[in-house]
Amino acid sequence: MVAERAATDAGRVRQRNLAAVLRLVHESRGVTRADLTRALGLNRSTIGDLVGVLVEHGWVDERDDGQRSGVGRPSPLVITRDQWLVAAINPELDVIDIALVSLGGEIVARRRTAVDRPGVAEVVAIVARVVRELSAAHPEAQVLGAGVAVPGLVRRDDGYVRLAPRLGWSDEPLAAPLAFALDMPVAAANDAHLGSRAELTFGAGQGAASVLYLNGGPSGIGGGLVIDGHPVDGSAGYAGEIGHVSVDPRGALCACGAHGCLEALVRRDALSAAVDLSHPDDDELDAALQSAVALEGSEGPVGAILSEQLGWLAIALRSAVNLLNPERIVLGGHLAALWRAVGEHDRHTVLAEALPVTARDVRIEVAALGAQRLLIGAAELAWDALIADPTEVPLRPIAP
């Protein structure tokens, strides 16, 4: 009995180590055994055993063309394998975006299906059909789980959608019916949070331990937060709503009912109107703002609007930077377009009022993953559960 329990303890340690190795391979998209040994503080033979188990369970392959470590033999390179996939889903007002994503966060297949303000039942039916079709096109692989990026507030524990105003959803148990229809575990979370995770892991946040991510989309400004390497969900899953940080108590009424929130003052439609566009996508807005500034200089009428918008953004960033002392700020969507279009001088003013010690080392970057970030982030949700227990996969590998 005691021996059996001791075996359970040892099993738990082994599972944790397997998960740590697999996460590193996932995030680095390929890493040498020597780097795994260094990063995890385990010895070479333990790492060799763990990698062996992951190979056996179809997660990774080893290649011998890794870098030479010291004077010994070259250290084998451990790379991801595409045998296990996850489905990533992003339902929107006019389109349901669905992809199969491999370990390492790369999109293997993707399909966008046009819809018109779909209800949950319609989303479930479309997702079930598309995932089946995409899977059929990849018989060498198997889809083990799914993640959903929802434009709204989602309860962390059970993927229940509290409120998704743009879709007109409130109090919809999204993850449960999807899991039933797909016959696999499904997790759901806020789209901006997931965009943040994707940018952190594979994009502009890579390598930074604490990142504040702000994304400007058609429905407002969402955000995500990573602190000491961990995504911050908040106590009920609603953290990161930097769009509702106060920038002016006497400012315009926000959709949330308060006055002067960041998203009520820094507006995508104000930027679009400045360059005579209606509903541009991120790339169109970005290009139009940059050509307008190139044409009329930063002192022209478009430049004046940019400076004013940047001034409001600066107040929210100052509050957040003083509160959180992050290492990096990542701007996405129309905030990235704003940042790229303003001049170097304006950029330098943006943290001028933050506490100097905290502002000094903050790097501001624009998002790197573009429109793929929400799907890659949704896939991360699904990977979380799978990576946590790598031996819980079908026992007979599909392909040799």
Added chain:
Amino acid sequence: MVAERAATDAGRVRQRNLAAVLRLVHESRGVTRADLTRALGLNRSTIGDLVGVLVEHGWVDERDDGQRSGVGRPSPLVITRDQWLVAAINPELDVIDIALVSLGGEIVARRRTAVDRPGVAEVVAIVARVVRELSAAHPEAQVLGAGVAVPGLVRRDDGYVRLAPRLGWSDEPLAAPLAFALDMPVAAANDAHLGSRAELTFGAGQGAASVLYLNGGPSGIGGGLVIDGHPVDGSAGYAGEIGHVSVDPRGALCACGAHGCLEALVRRDALSAAVDLSHPDDDELDAALQSAVALEGSEGPVGAILSEQLGWLAIALRSAVNLLNPERIVLGGHLAALWRAVGEHDRHTVLAEALPVTARDVRIEVAALGAQRLLIGAAELAWDALIADPTEVPLRPIAP
């Protein structure tokens, strides 16, 4: 060689488990073996072995009057022992507050030494003398490390004081000379951060995984942040400066150079002046505000000042709550006095403009540890390093 390395891995796992047990005993000030088994997911015999090692190294004792777990024998209660102590130090403008603190965060001895704007050398000399004298009065115990709560910005890695305006210190390597003088490891951090840690672990934040702590002191409003059970330092150690969250871009100039920071608008001196006091301590201010409101009702002139001050506080809390979705907010110092003096109606308005889903479950509490919180927090800093490696103590216990 391989066997030796495997032994190192096993040793690392054992050290981590010892630290986890000791931390739980520390934070709970006594816990049954059954609770340790449940909390850590290890089996009974492993827990028994780990507790045995901690007893042997003088950290804990076992008592047999623990609660009965199920049908079996009563589960032994593991309690803290006062053999190992740490020194906690809080240098201020007019006093250096020094204590010896036991495992479980209890103050064993304390001495306040009057000073007048001391320099670092004077602080070091006084601390060395007082710690020696307090230690001599406790021959049954041994002081193993020290922590310092500094009213200023402190670099996390090496306890270097970047700026402590009230003390007139800038760029002072505080921890290093103190460690030399005391001949023990010394860590230092911002006083508000440490107050926050103490309140989280042993006070009003106990049991909450994410806490935002705001402390109003004579020099402004400091703060601390705990997310998912971990104190947030920020990338360079300066997180938590909620006193410098913007509440009104057109507001009064703040000492930091920006306009309309929380601490520029919610002012201890405004509250003190309302009740005709100059430089009251927290308890005096608290009592005076409450009697004024009792006397003149919440609609009187003091009530009007309280409402206005609470309105500014509400803007900062809304920004922080929307960004972080914390489980609890803890108010200390003059913010606690303000909170206790305002009426129930005013309290309900304070998060009325925050996003309803995030505001709904936030509890606002006043700090519970009073003036001891900074010393207890400073002690936590010292315990961190000791608890991380419980077998690194002098081999021969001092007392049986």
